[in-house]
Amino acid sequence: MNINATLFGELLAFIFFVWFCMKFVWPPIMGAIEERQKKIADGLAASERGEKDLELAQAKATEQLKEAKTQAAGIIEQAKKRGSQIVDEETQRAHQERENIIAQGHAEIEAERNRAKEDLRKQVAALAVAGAERILERQIDAAAQSDIVEKLVAEL
Amino acid sequence: MAGSAGEQTISGYIQHHLTNASVGEGFWTFHVDTLAWSVVLGLVFILSFRAVAKKASAGVPGKWQACVELIVEFVDDTVKSTYHGKSALIAPLALTIFVWVLLMNLMDLIPVDFLPTAAALIAGESMDVIAAGQSHTYMKVVPTTDVNMTFALSLGVFALMIFYSVKIKGFGGFMKELYAHPFNTPWLYWFNFILELVSLVAKPLSLSLRLFGNLYAGELIFILIAGTIGVWQLPIHFLWAAFHLLVIPLQAFIFMMLTIVYLSLASEEH
Numbered sequence: 001m002n003i004n005a006t007l008f009g010e011l012l013a014f015i016f017f018v019w020f021c022m023k024f025v026w027p028p029i030m031g032a033i034e035e036r037q038k039k040i041a042d043g044l045a046a047s048e049r050g051e052k053d054l055e056l057a058q059a060k061a062t063e064q065l066k067e068a069k070t071q072a073a074g075i076i077e078q079a080k081k082r083g084s085q086i087v088d089e090e091t092q093r094a095h096q097e098r099e100n101i102i103a104q105g106h107a108e109i110e111a112e113r114n115r116a117k118e119d120l121r122k123q124v125a126a127l128a129v130a131g132a133e134r135i136l137e138r139q140i141d142a143a144a145q146s147d148i149v150e151k152l153v154a155e156l
Numbered sequence: 157m158a159g160s161a162g163e164q165t166i167s168g169y170i171q172h173h174l175t176n177a178s179v180g181e182g183f184w185t186f187h188v189d190t191l192a193w194s195v196v197l198g199l200v201f202i203l204s205f206r207a208v209a210k211k212a213s214a215g216v217p218g219k220w221q222a223c224v225e226l227i228v229e230f231v232d233d234t235v236k237s238t239y240h241g242k243s244a245l246i247a248p249l250a251l252t253i254f255v256w257v258l259l260m261n262l263m264d265l266i267p268v269d270f271l272p273t274a275a276a277l278i279a280g281e282s283m284d285v286i287a288a289g290q291s292h293t294y295m296k297v298v299p300t301t302d303v304n305m306t307f308a309l310s311l312g313v314f315a316l317m318i319f320y321s322v323k324i325k326g327f328g329g330f331m332k333e334l335y336a337h338p339f340n341t342p343w344l345y346w347f348n349f350i351l352e353l354v355s356l357v358a359k360p361l362s363l364s365l366r367l368f369g370n371l372y373a374g375e376l377i378f379i380l381i382a383g384t385i386g387v388w389q390l391p392i393h394f395l396w397a398a399f400h401l402l403v404i405p406l407q408a409f410i411f412m413m414l415t416i417v418y419l420s421l422a423s424e425e426h
Contacts, residue, residue, distance in 0.1 A: 003304060005180065006187040010194060010299075010308030017198045017256060018312075022248035025205045029228050030247075032212035039214050 125153040168289050169383040170376070173268060176302065177275075177294040187302055194299035197259040201252070227255065234413065239420040241324070246419055249316070250412045253309065258408035260305070261371055263298045265397055265404070268378045271297045300371040300407075303364070310364035313415045317359070317422040324423045363414055370407050374400045 129149050136145075176187040208224040217225060231251045239246050276286045276293040285291050299305045321330040334356070335349040377396055381389045 002185075003307065004178075004183050004185040004187070006185070006190055006302065006304035007308050007311070009186060009191045010305050011312060013191070013195050013198055014252075014308055014312045017202055018245075018249050018252045020202050021205070021252045022245055025202060025209045026228070026248040026251060028209040028212045029205070029225060030232065032214055032217075033225055033229060033232075035214035036217075 121153070121156050124156060125149070128152060165289075166383050170379050172289055172291075172294070173272065173379045173383075174296065174376075175294045176296050187296075187304060189294070189296050190299045190302040190305055193263065193297055194256075194260060194305055197263070197299070198256050201255045201259060205255070227251070231412070235416055238413070238416045239423075241420070241423045243320075243423075245316075246416065249419075250416055253313075253415055254408050254412040257300060257309070257367065257411050258405055260299045261404040261408055264301075264371060264374055264378070264400060266297060267393070268375070268382050271295055298371060298375055300367055301375045303368050306364035306368040307360075309367075309411070310360035313363065313418060314360035317418050320419055320422040325425060329425070359418055363411065363418075367407050367411050370403055374403055 132145075132149070177189040178185045178187050180186050204220075205224055208221045212221065228251060231254055232247055235247045235250050272293070272295040273286055275295040276291040277283070279291075279293040281291045281293060296302065318330070321333070325333065334352045335345040337348050337352050339348055374396075378393070378400075381392050381396060385392060
């Protein structure tokens, strides 16, 4: 154990190394470590926020889906109602038309029959007049007795 | 020193291994090996850490950067848990002490004859002379087994202790701590002063001697094993190295820890 001038040399070396470490080694390394810690903390916070956002979005999506479903059900209901309404209206209209057509047919038939009746009556009258003419050929003037014939025709 | 005749004695062998390569006379002797190895190891420390510091980024760290950051964070945590003041010096100081002392202690694990023999061969001595213990090239490769090394560290710490004491408590506060401490009565001030002075001086003394003693003893046992047991030394070397592997980082850690503790005591008011 002999203390000698080596001590001073080592002291100088020690001071130099500590100074160098303090100036050029410690600050950048510590800075990098702290920056990374901050980055990691920020990242964790961001991921947490993202998770929350995702949860919120999912809830929103579910709600919207539910709303859409309700709306769709409403629309379908309405459409069904409208459909049955249209069918009803159409059926009614068709009935009406049928009634109309039948009524028209009846009227036409009636008119035809009336016309035929008229014709027949006229022919019968003519026939009756002709028969009476034959019977009363010589004694009765057709013109003189026309009022009687006419009365007969009206009675038919 | 080496045995006078061709045959090498054990005490000569041990003596040879415990002699520093030195230049100069008397007090102005420089232990060249201690200086060279400690400076080389110190440069290994600052340059390898500087390499990381230059490229340090907050991105994904490389393997070496991760390793360096691990050490830096470990030191930072230790400092933060012990030293409550604010200082830009304490943490880098602790880091320097820890890594530097660790590297110097690790030199202890290099087999005791490797580097001295290599040094003697480089100095031009023949293998026969070296094997006979007659070489005049000395080489002690573990700087922390040199009391000059450990004292340089502890004196540096001691200077900082006084600097922080005076800076934070003022010169009066520092002196008051010395004379008014255990017994706060004026007629016992002289007694306090002696007591406190002893405890103040004991701090750097014990700090350096603890490191020196542990490493010196470890080195001595390696030399003893190498010098006495012959072929059977191998497993015993291994066992002692395995045990010593615990001592090496432990002593580095203790030196760092006590430095922080002393400095935090120096910068706190009582």
